[in-house]
Amino acid sequence: GAVVSQHPSWVICKSGTSVKIECRSLDFQATTMFWYRQFPKQSLMLMATSNEGSKATYEQGVEKDKFLINHASLTLSTLTVTSAHPEDSSFYICSARDRNILLEQYFGPGTRLTVT
């Protein structure tokens, strides 16, 4: 149980275009989902926290107009990188928290974004 999927697993896009990444909880209801960014050989940086049906809460320094997050249902959150630039290239990881188990987060496999 507690499986989180991400789609796509990798994506290459051209500079100036937008790309959407999906995060789904497959066998539980996730009232809260988290989006992280990981640079090579570095730790995870929390970008934002999204609660189902409400606006995401962004961490300091993260541009909310560039990284659009939508948590429209209890099993799906999306991250859209708008007007992507090469510096947005990174590994994006989502996690989801079961509404009944507040302390744990279940992580997706990650999405490798490359902007050319």
Added chain:
Amino acid sequence: GNSVTQMEGPVTLSEEAFLTINCTYTATGYPSLFWYVQYPGEGLQLLLKATKADDKGSNKGFEATYRKETTSFHLEKGSVQVSDSAVYFCALSAQNSGGSNYKLTFGKGTLLTVNP
């Protein structure tokens, strides 16, 4: 604020060697502590956890004990295998100031390479 400090890597061991990865934390309140493992190109997997002082988390031969007096949660394994090669992250989960969300705070990660 909350923070996690873990030993810098990389760590290189021979198969069957003893492993210790140190982790100390700073937190307000009573955090839960976690070790996550990340294999190359993948997302994070929960390795073990402890939710209160003196708890010992264990899984796949790995162990860590929640030491409140030393604010530590060191990861140990008696005999490592080549398949244990991965990046290991120590993390804590604590309520944020608003009390409505539990956020994970990660250490920087330690790369472990086990040679046959």
